[in-house]
Amino acid sequence: MVDQATHRRSRVRWALPLLRVVYGLAWFLLFVLGSPWWIARSILSKEFRVMVVGRLALDVPGLGPAPVRGRILVHGVSVGEVKASQSLVAALVQEHEVVVSASTDSGLKVARDLFPDLTVVRFPLDFLPLVSRFLGCIQPTALLLMELEVWPTFIHCSDRRGIPIAIVSGRITPASLANYQRFGPTLTHFDRISLFAAQSEVYAKRFRALGADPDRILVTGNVKVDGIRMELEQATDGEKQSHQDLRRLLALDPEVPVLLAGSTHDTEDLTVTRSFAAAAPEARVILVPRHPPRVPSVVEALGRAGFQVQLLTDLRIGREQPDASRPLVVDTIGELEVLYGLCTLAFVGGTLVEHGGQNVLEPAAQGKPVLHGPSVSNFQQEAALLARVGASRLVRNGAELGRAVAELLADPSEARAMGQAGREAVRSQQGATERTLEALGAFQILPPGGRSQA
Incomplete structure (x- = not known):
């Protein structure tokens, strides 16, 4: 050839x-x-x-x-x-x-x-x-x-x-x-x-x-793996402070699960929010669009579906107080890794639409169970690695995502095992x-x- x-x-x-x-x-x-x-x-x-x-x-x-x-x-x-x-x-x-x-x-x-x-x-x-x-x-x-x-x-x-x-x-x-x-x-x-x-x-x-x-x-x-922070103990003092500041800003309750959708594209935000809400109405839902210019359209789409959204910047300037019953949309850049460290379960976006996916190793390095859709052509090797060690679950649509979330929240030991397997898989690639x-x-x-x- x-x-x-x-x-x-x-x-x-x-x-x-x-x-x-x-x-x-x-x-x-x-x-x-x-x-x-x-x-x-x-x-x-x-x-x-x-x-x-x-x-x-x-x-x-x-x-x-x-x-x-x-x-x-x-x-x-x-x-x-x-x-x-x-x-x-x-x-x-x-x-x-x-x-x-x-x-x-x-x-x-x-x-x-x-x-x-x-x-x-x-x-x-x-x-x-x-x-x-x-x-x-x-x-x-x-x-x-x-x-x-x-x-x-x-x-x-x-x-x-x-x-x-x-x-x-x-x-x-x-x-x-x-x-x-x-x-x-x-x-x-x-x-x-x-x-x-x-x-x-x-x-x-x-x-x-x-x-x-x-x-x-x-x-x-893949040098990217060496740059991924392995949980909070490897973070710099500044990163640890960002972690603590975000936890306080969002008023996260240790008893309330945090469901995060990272690097979402197109229609995924609405699909994921509906699935999260159906599977765990009490959960704190956080959406991180891959491209911040999409935020206004995300807010509009969720609003039409009956979801009252909060923006991270509004919480930061004190315009609103944190409300766990409302989905939080992150309208800033560079905070996804810290947010992965705060969540209970992570869905990686760009995978329920024909985009090719985003980096599934980032939440895995934080010891979080990883959920993703079938479109992973941009990260085939990484997705295959997590699947091989049982650190991820493939969901083909919103209904399957909701079921996977419900099952993992009902079985914390399984979720912990997935997180541990993912963390060790990432470490093996360094x-x-x-x-x-x-x-x-x-x-x-x-x-x-x-x-x-x-």
Whole structure:
């Protein structure tokens, strides 16, 4: 399969300069045709204006030449990838200067919260003048891309500047694999990547299927697991304080179960709230939409269904007092992990709709029983791990979710056993950061002069 992909690619090498011109021209036309809309919306919305300025690389600080110890650019497209980089960044900063980039507003906010002492910048659009300006300002000595974020112009420009590139904690879903294979012969920017540090052999096989050099593919594991906090005893003092503050703010009663739905999408909020209410009318229900801009529509949908919702920000400013009989919608970013630590049972969203799921290991690491729907294509390995050790339950609809909740609340020993199994399963997967650092050193991606310790 690798030979076929490589052969198809070699047949189009003569056309690569033309393809790059066409790709660049497409971006130019996008700018020309889209500028009136961007300008109008930027005038009306400060948030959109800030985003546009960042994507155009107009606010990137000029950092000057990299120090001898090197300047490593770690890029995660959004919240999940940024959070996944925590353990790796923590190890790298021991010996190198680190800059973190993200593409989305939520990713940038989380990056700035997690890495307050580091330079955090927005990743530019993949248009040659913008990429050149970005790289000229940052001047990285190595580029680490979390999971999979391979923009052709950015990869090409980085390689031309002699910047080694690595895919870290690499993963590629079946849907993404199919999409890449449609453009298989043109994926020559994969040849410019020095290392594919894959999460598992399944993902390594998919990278090989796309024609990546097998000698550059290693299975190093999922660094996200190393960054997941294992219960409260591993938390920092600040995290412990956040845990205590939230518990007080929500006025949680130890005798009342807390049912949490994390990273919900689309119609899941209403489905889950109805199921929770039917299974345990006395429970405290907490909903954490994956994307905070959805909160108004979530509140409206629940209101039409007869649920009077509370917002976390309203409790914080004292506009309302906590009421356990009303569902709480979390309209902030970066608090899900702490909330997982407070709940009794956790449902992981993006799984009852065709989205592909969210990270099921986060609640498992907190020792919580995990419930999820059938759509887990984005986290197949993680979901399979929890299922294998009996730490999760698959529910196909709201009715099954309600039954699972009722059964686990009626059998606390079973719930505790699931939580313990999940915690041990997560612990068994740790160590990817150390393996990744070893691979980065072996492939000479990190500057010479000692290797960071995890």
